[in-house]
Structure formats: structure tokens, C-alpha cells
């Protein structure tokens with residue numbers, strides 16, 4: 001702890017320059033709700049902490065064509081309260097508001113929720129189901145990567161030393177698309193998820209499902225696409241029978257483990273029943 005230097009850059013360019021100079025020894029500090037705990041518990045030993053929480057270039061939400069673009073340091077509370085998100089992507093409000101408590105949400109950022117690679121991070125399934133693209137910057141270089149490809153494994157993401165996530169580009173929902181998120185915790189507030197899940201469906205003119213994106217958190221080492229369920233829903237009308245059967249099909253997509261929050265068997269029962277509840281909203 002004695003050797004730790006705190007750095008607060010004035011702008012993004014300065015932040016990227018600091019990151020590239022100091023490389024692996026530097027840890028990014030955004031809201032601090034994860035990293036400060038890891039630091040206190042001695043799980044990480046950075047030499048430099050680079051505070052990006054107030055960089056205006058990576059905060060805020062704006063519409064660019066067919067996308068809503070979220071600065072990576074946008075907080076959960078800003079999403080929950082944003083009129084444009086409420087209008088264009090209300091499913092993200094639903095995900096943000098179910099995360100932690102108001103005290104955490106005013107600090108916690110979307111990039112911070114993602115970069116730790118936790119399989120139960122609450123906003124990841126919804127951003128994934130929406131087919132989000134991440135913007136990543138290092139000094140002198142910028143790249144884009146789909147969130148589906150960014151998550152590599154348990155607590156592993158596609159981010160090199162010297163790089164930071166700068167924005168989330170989320171396609172707007174079209175008139176024939178619907179999406180939502182559900183979290184299952186052991187209590188209503190301040191609960192780490194036992195499971196979480198997000199669905200986005202695109203409907204054809206005859207109301208059959210043209211395409212489906214379903215993402216599950218808490219059922220494997222990373223959040224996962226429920227490919228069997230996606231295939232099952234495609235081409236079907238969302239009826240009560242289909243939704244009930246979907247509750248069985250989703251179990252083919254999950255290999256949950258038991259831990260302090262739920263047994264593996266308990267997770268399966270919850271996954272099936274909560275998926276049915278989530279999909280009931282899509283019956284038309």
C-alpha cells in the first residue's frame with residue numbers, strides 16, 4: 001500500500017498516455033466499488049491507480065444514428081434516471097435498477113461491471129442480448145469488439161495492458177423488437193445475483209420470432225448465450241405453451257454449479273421458472 005501512487009488525469013488523452021507509460025503496474029479506478037475492495041483485501045497490488053471516474057469524454061449517453069452510445073464511466077444511476085434510455089432502451093433501465101443499492105449505483109460504472117469478467121455481473125446479460133459493441137482505446141489506437149467476443153473466460157476479457165474501454169454502442173430497439181432482463185437474488189435489495197438473464201426477440205410481420213438473443217448469467221464460468229433456447233424460439237409464435245416448453249429447453253444451455261448462494265439443483269429450478277416468467281412478457 002505504501003508504494004501506491006494515485007493519478008487523476010484531466011482528460012482522456014492524458015489518461016491513455018499514463019496507461020501506456022506505466023502498463024501492467026497501473027490499475028484503472030472508475031467507481032471503485034470492486035477495485036477498492038480487492039485492494040483492501042490484498043488481492044491486487046498496483047503501483048499506480050488511475051482515476052478515470054470524472055473524465056467527461058467517457059461519461060454520459062447520446063444517440064448516434066441507430067445507436068445509443070454510453071461512455072464507459074457512465075454510472076448505473078445515470079442509466080436508471082436517463083430519459084433517453086427510458087424511451088429507447090427501457091430494458092437497460094430495468095437491468096441498472098436491479099443492481100446493488102442507490103449508494104452503489106451512483107458510483108458503479110458500466111465498464112467496471114464488465115471488465116472484472118464476473119459471470120454474475122448484472123448489466124452484462126442485457127448489454128450482450130442487445131448485441132453491444134465496445135469501443136476500446138490505447139494510445140494512438142482504437143478498436144471495436146462485440147461484447148460477445150470480449151468475454152473470454154472466467155474473469156478473463158479481451159483487454160491488453162495499456163488499453164481501456166471507452167464506450168458501449170448499443171443498437172436501438174426497432175418497432176418489431178422487444179427486450180427485458182430479470183435478476184434472481186436472495187433478497188430484493190443489495191443482493192449479489194444467484195442468476196440473471198436477458199432476452200431480446202425480433203418479430204416477423206406474422207408475429208413469429210425472426211431471431212432471438214438470450215444471455216444467462218450465473219450458470220457457467222462466464223455469462224453465456226442460450227443457443228439451444230434461441231434456436232427453439234426462432235420461427236415460433238410466443239404462446240403460453242411455447243413459453244412453458246422454453247423453461248425446459250433453457251436447461252440444455254446451463255451447467256450451473258453450487259455455491260454459498262444456491263445449490264446447482266436449486267439454480268436449475270430457478271433458471272427454468274424465471275425464464276418462463278421473463279418470456280411471459282413476450283407473449284403476443
Ligand SMILES: Cc1cc2nc3c(=O)[nH]c(=O)nc-3n(C[C@H](O)[C@H](O)[C@H](O)COP(=O)(O)OP(=O)(O)OC[C@H]3O[C@@H](n4cnc5c(N)ncnc54)[C@H](O)[C@@H]3O)c2cc1C
Nearest residue numbers: 028030031032033034035100108109111112113121122165
Ligand atoms: C455492496 C456492493 C454491492 C454490489 N452489488 C452488485 C450487484 O447487485 N450487481 C453487480 O453486478 N455488481 C455488484 N457489485 C459490484 C460492483 O459494484 C460492480 O461490478 C460495479 O459495476 C463496478 O464498477 P466500478 O465503476 O465501481 O468499478 P471499479 O471498482 O472502479 O473497477 C472494477 C474493475 O474494472 C476496471 N475498469 C473500470 N473501468 C474501466 C475501463 N473503462 N476500462 C478498463 N477497465 C476498467 C478496473 O481496473 C477494475 O479492474 C456490488 C459491490 C458492492 C461493494
